[in-house]
Amino acid sequence: MRIKTYIFVVLALALFAAPISVQAKDDSAQNREYQVKAAFLYNFIKFVDWPKEKMADINEPIIIGIMGKDPFGDAFEPIKDKQVKGRKLVINRLKGLEELKKSSEKDKSKLQREIEALRKCHLLFICSSEKENFEEIIETLEGSSVLTVEETAGFLESGGIINFIMEEKKVRFEINVTATKRAKLKIRSQLLRLAKRVVEEKPSDEAKS
């Protein structure tokens, strides 16, 4: 009798556990969107060439930085252990700029270290929470060849490189070629071809900078 009860309990648990695990995987539309975006971030690396000094040591990993309030959840799980361009991939979550400044008010060197970590990234996804600080962040990254990605309209105009947009429930992107050039990055034509919009700043702007 005891054994039967035991088996019954186990089976019941198994039955209930399965829908729970399925439910856990059952992505919401937003979740799926960020999974696609994570895959896109991973794929962008393949179509972008960094300058030599950024890729000096082959043993150094490729770092994807997520700055601000992270909307991805576990979307990076499928690509976490993958290699790209023959290197390991590291997902580095960073504090938002305000929070950063706040936490390192007393310690200037800590702020410096945080900024250094920011500049060390190959690709930096700036979350929409940092909308207010775009220009400052981009200024901070000046000359560090970081591929900046956003998901907010108008980001490109602020000097960002790639911006995600949604079109008929599909993830698409825009590219700012001028910003790319400024960051000494090369984006392959295949990627450019797929971009919904390619922004090129006017020569006068370029001359001004």
Place this chain on the structure above:
Amino acid sequence: MSILQNMAIKHKLISIIMLACITSLVLAGAAFIGWERSTFRSEMVDSLSTQAEMIAENCTAALAFQDAEDAKQTLQALHVEPSIVFGCVYNKDSKLFATYYRDYAEIKVHPSEFQEIGFSFAEGFLTVYKPIVLDGEMVGTVCLRSDMSPMYAMLKHNISIIVTVVLLSSFAAFLVSSRLQKVISGPILSLAEVAKVVSEKKDYSTRALKQSNDEVGLLIDAFNEMLEQIQQRDSALVDAKEQLEVRVEQRTAELTTANEQLTREIAVRKKAEERQAQLLKQLESTNKELNDFAYVVSHDLKAPLRGISTLANWMSTDYADKFDEEGRGQINLLLSRVDRMHNLIEGILQYSRVGRVKEQKLQVNLNELVPDIIDMIASPENITVTVENELPVIECEQTRITQVFQNLLSNAVKYMDRPQGQIRVGCVEENGFWKFSVADNGPGIEERHFEKIFQIFQTLSPRDEVESTGVGLTLVKKIVEMYGGKIWVESKMGEGSTFFFTLLKQKVGGKNAKPQASVVSRR
């Protein structure tokens, strides 16, 4: 092959050449088409693979960023290649990502089973698969399908060209070979023609014409030489035949002459023979007359002699007292002369009886007969007669063989001059004859008398010393010769003499003859 063997040499040559030509042409054509087909295939595979690779390269970004529209546009570029009827891109989950159908083929072709890499030929289409690789990672597969019918059309076209070429070349080969075969068949045919003429007309003066210096030329030379030899032999044969006829005529003539001569000779010989036979007949009749005469004379003489003897006896008994001594002596002399006369006549009678009177021949056992004769002679005691070895049984007239042994033995006894006389009778077999011998140790006979003693009325000693008629040995000789034997004497003066005679050894009825002979001798 047997079909080829029975063909005329001309057709044989043409068909051999044609067979060789067509075989090589067809083989070459087949090899060319096979080679072309494989080249076409590999070329198609290569070009389609290249195109697939290009598509794959151009689709990496589209796949990476899930832009199916872009992939479709990339595939649209395939329309410049009319043979490609279908193209598609699968994502890394093997799901169809983008497709391209050439307008007319939309219904015909459907996405085939997914295959990661490689190519396949099926249902007149070539399908090529290529993986789409991005940064060492496979992100999808491109699949292109090409229609093979243009290639097959081209192959068909090529095959038709090759078939035409084969046919035309075969025709050309036929023309050329039917011209050129004459080089080989021409001389052989002309040779065959000549051979036919020679064998049909028996004309050995024809010659084959030599046209080339190859093996056929050699053959023609040999044939001509053979013909020449045959011609020579033929003419020699004709000559020989003529000569033979002449010789036969000559021989016939010779034979005729010889024959005539022979006929004449035969006639002559026949005449001679006739004469001989006549003479023989005359001789026989004379001989018979003589024999008859001797018989008749002696027979007839016996009667008066018996009278004289009787009278003389009467006189000696009746008038014994009236005769004086001299008269009695003369009467006794008369009686002894009459006796001698009687013996002579008896001897002649016996002699003439030999051959004239035939007795029946009997099996005579000499082992019984000879001792009887010895007894009959009643020899004096100082003379011993012995038979040395066993004597044979012979077939003859018993009286005659008795006469032979009686005369020989009585002669030996009669002339014995020794106090101890020995007479031996013997017989040995010699060259198919029985050789009998009667030997004594008497006075012997001089060699010069060896012939004389066998003549009639011949005696070596005077009649008064030994009473002898001189007929005995003559009688013996006549009997022995009548039986086909011989008689002779060997002697040395003072040592004795041996008389030999031979008789033909007949095939006697063996040992069975013995008892019969003994019966005969007792009778």
